Amino acid sequence: MSLYDKIYEVVYQIPRGKVATYGQVAELANLSRKARLVGYALYKIPLETTDIPWHRVINAQGEISHSIWRKGTDYLQRSRLESEGIQFNTQGKINLSQYLWKPTV
DNA sequence: CCGGTGACCCGAG
């Protein structure tokens, strides 16, 4: 049971067609203010890991974040989101007020 | 042990 398991658990709960921000995931995982850890946790997820919908996690600007070393996955992430019905505006951003996941309290 | 790195966030100017 590592710190990341908590993060993965939260990400796993993101429903289809919705997205969550790093900060949001951090809070739900009791890691408020530690959004970077969420990014690091996702960074460690192998591409072959399909159990975790990592593509539904985006930054607070409603855009897809990725490191330059993972180029190519940006296409994959956007592709997956679009196939779930999520639309990007002309600036490549997501309308958070519409797609942001509202977790069950 | 230490320093660099990293899918981040927020406030100030």
Next chain:
DNA sequence: GCTCGGGCCACCG
């Protein structure tokens, strides 16, 4: 819109 700086903390060499 932009840049800067601070905060936070695990991982790796």
